[in-house]
Amino acid sequence: MDITIHESYLPHTDPEASLQFYRDLLGFEVRNDVGYEGMRWITVAPKGQPDTAIVLHPPTASPDLTDDERRVLLEVVAKGSYFGINLATPDLAATFEALEAGGVEIVQEPTEQPYGVFDCAVRDPAGNMIRIQQPR
Numbered sequence: 001m002d003i004t005i006h007e008s009y010l011p012h013t014d015p016e017a018s019l020q021f022y023r024d025l026l027g028f029e030v031r032n033d034v035g036y037e038g039m040r041w042i043t044v045a046p047k048g049q050p051d052t053a054i055v056l057h058p059p060t061a062s063p064d065l066t067d068d069e070r071r072v073l074l075e076v077v078a079k080g081s082y083f084g085i086n087l088a089t090p091d092l093a094a095t096f097e098a099l100e101a102g103g104v105e106i107v108q109e110p111t112e113q114p115y116g117v118f119d120c121a122v123r124d125p126a127g128n129m130i131r132i133q134q135p136r
Contacts, residue, residue, distance in 0.1 A: 004051055007043070008085060010128050011059030011077050015040040017125035018056050025102045026087075028054075054085065059126075077127050080107075084129035086119075092134035096120050110134075 012018040015033075022028045022044040031053055032043035039061055045053040059077050060070040076082045089095040092110050099122055100106060107121035107129065119133040 007053045007055050009055045010083050011126055012056040013126045021124050080123050080127040080129045086131045088133050088135050
């Protein structure tokens with residue numbers, strides 16, 4: 001069996017702020033940007049990784065959601081409790097410094113975790129938890 005991760009989904013609440021974070025700060029390329037009924041689905045990915053992507057999607061795009069469900073969903077997204085992703089970089093200190101200088105919300109500075117990982121945590125503009133690790 002040959003299975004790879006092709007796309008992963010993260011909600012966004014502001015497409016332009018998400019582009020600034022993923023494209024401008026992280027350096028990801030934009031592979032697709034599709035609008036439909038006032039909403040946008042934006043596909044981004046690290047350069048040089050053609051088989052992997054993140055689709056930034058409107059979290060409340062489902063037509064079956066009630067107004068209360070939409071409200072709760074947006075609250076959960078804003079808290080960073082809904083989705084997240086782990087990224088990797090060969091130089092965590094430099095990456096963290098660039099993100100901090102870019103005004104990103106810092107959740108945890110680079111830390112040697114007791115479970116053997118050197119990482120930090122930030123939030124993207126929607127509140128998604130982004131952990132960045134430095135592989136050994």
